[in-house]
Amino acid sequence: PFRDPDALPTVEEAREALSGAVGAFYTAVDKWHGRDTWAKLADIAADKRPPLHLLTAGLGLGKTRTTAQAMVARLRHLRAKGDDAAAAVFLVPMHRLGEEIAGELRRMAPELRVAVIRGAEAQDPQKPSETACKRLDDYRHRQRHLLDPCSGCPLKDSCIVEQGRHVVADIYVQAHGALAAGPAPSANKRGQRLDHVVIDESPMGALLVG
Numbered sequence: 446p447f448r449d450p451d452a453l454p455t456v457e458e459a460r461e462a463l464s465g466a467v468g469a470f471y472t473a474v475d476k477w478h479g480r481d482t483w484a485k486l487a488d489i490a491a492d493k494r495p496p497l498h499l500l501t502a503g504l505g506l507g508k509t510r511t512t513a514q515a516m517v518a519r520l521r522h523l524r525a526k527g528d529d530a531a532a533a534v535f536l537v538p539m540h541r542l543g544e545e546i547a548g549e550l551r552r553m554a555p556e557l558r559v560a561v562i563r564g565a566e567a568q569d570p571q572k573p574s575e576t577a578c579k580r581l582d583d584y585r586h587r588q589r590h591l592l593d594p595c596s597g598c599p600l601k602d603s604c605i606v607e608q609g610r611h612v613v614a615d616i617y618v619q620a621h622g623a624l625a626a627g628p629a630p631s632a633n634k635r636g637q638r639l640d641h642v643v644i645d646e647s648p649m650g651a652l653l654v655g
Contacts, residue, residue: 459502459506460506463502463508464511467500467508467511467512467515469498470500471515471519473496474495474519474640478640509546509645510549513535513549514553516533516550516616516643519641520557520616530636530638532615532638533616533617533640533643534616534618534642535643536620536643536648537620537621538621538645538646540570540620541568542645543561543618544570550618557616558613558615558616559614560612560613560617561618562609562617563577563619564577564622565578565581565584565585565594566622567606577605577606578604580598580600595607595610613635613637621651621652624644624648625652
């Protein structure tokens, strides 16, 4: 049947294109990590960075779920090859969405460890009216003076922020604010290798200050 060439794609066509675009990113990730360390360093020195893909898609197409499925498939593939050190980071606009995505990832892959990492100013999931850090003024003061904000805190042993700094998982779910704070690629500090990062929705709101 005739179809207007300027017409929008059908939902099925859009989802197929979405799946292809997500697959292209993971193909690029696999190619990048398949190269030896010296080749990567040479590329970085020549200002050739690891693969960065930007994907735009309409509401309701399932981009978050499609990407989560691909992330799980990537980690399963690596584990099957004997790579137990690789980890991935999934960044979301808000921690509430992070809990939802973490739950979805756990249902998709019960064998993978999924951890939600919270910053000091994040909402306490057990006490929504409170921040994750219970001594936030002290935390900010020490941070301003370039000190470890959690060192010496009397609540350290029961603090969810501190627990998040040491938990080891296969997938780390964090809010966009982690990009500005710097801990998103923290897998390297846990004896792991950061395989890739997925940013769900635009993070510009968390990065713009002023």
